[in-house]
Amino acid sequence: MNIDAQPFPFEFELARTALVIIDMQRDFIEPGGFGQSLGNDVSLLAAIVPACQRVLGAWREAGGLVVHTREAHNADLSDCPPAKRNRGNPTLRIGDTGPMGRILVAGEPGNQIIAQLAPVPGEIVIDKPGKGAFYATPLHNLMQQAGITHLVFMGVTTEVCVQTSMREANDRGFDCLLLEDCTESYFPAFKASAVEMMRAQGAIVGWTAMSDSFLQVLAMSQPAR
Numbered sequence: 627m628n629i630d631a632q633p634f635p636f637e638f639e640l641a642r643t644a645l646v647i648i649d650m651q652r653d654f655i656e657p658g659g660f661g662q663s664l665g666n667d668v669s670l671l672a673a674i675v676p677a678c679q680r681v682l683g684a685w686r687e688a689g690g691l692v693v694h695t696r697e698a699h700n701a702d703l704s705d706c707p708p709a710k711r712n713r714g715n716p717t718l719r720i721g722d723t724g725p726m727g728r729i730l731v732a733g734e735p736g737n738q739i740i741a742q743l744a745p746v747p748g749e750i751v752i753d754k755p756g757k758g759a760f761y762a763t764p765l766h767n768l769m770q771q772a773g774i775t776h777l778v779f780m781g782v783t784t785e786v787c788v789q790t791s792m793r794e795a796n797d798r799g800f801d802c803l804l805l806e807d808c809t810e811s812y813f814p815a816f817k818a819s820a821v822e823m824m825r826a827q828g829a830i831v832g833w834t835a836m837s838d839s840f841l842q843v844l845a846m847s848q849p850a851r
């Protein structure tokens with residue numbers, strides 16, 4: 627398949643490609659979570675949910691592999707370095723109890739993926755202690771076992787967990803596409819810069835495309851399985 631992308635078309639085989647949805651969890655999208663505790667306006671992020679739902683629905687229909695990630699720490703915070711917990715002067719730190727339970731702790735209400743994009747059986751869910759999806763997770767092995775060579779990214783936030791994950795994936799040899807209208811930042815200027823810098827220099831980190839281009843091509847595909 628060939629997607630109209632920047633800086634040039636992105637080619638992939640459905641059976642060798644995974645859709646990776648980064649951290650679409652209540653902690654970042656809904657009020658009362660980690661995103662708001664850092665002083666951010668979380669309403670900006672909710673705007674991408676309908677586009678993410680369209681892509682996820684079409685990808686499932688096509689039989690593509692789906693990976694969801696969550697930024698999540700163990701309840702005892704053994705996987706949260708003090709340097710991360712102490713950063714940023716938030717109103718609530720990682721592990722503190724907020725309106726949606728303990729901030730960024732696995733299993734808490736705030737750590738759940740939003741209902742509109744909730745994983746279904748057979749989809750991979752990765753809990754990651756870092757910003758990148760590969761650091762201290764089994765993601766690379768799982769992708770190799772599944773024969774995956776290409777990754778399509780959506781999720782939040784563009785310049786933090788999405789960009790870090792794409793850079794990690796790029797260094798591990800995956801070809802990466804970011805769906806521009808399916809990712810968002812608390813800072814619109816940072817999103818714009820992150821998108822530009824990833825596709826610059828001949829796709830130095832990866833490609834970018836709008837979800838409509840992706841959906842059009844997907845609609846013409848044969849199911850992967």
Ligand code: TIU
Pocket residue numbers: 648649654661664697757782783784786787788812
């Ligand atoms: N603060 C911010 O923009 N992002 C994060 O802390 N984590 C993710 O991007 N998921």
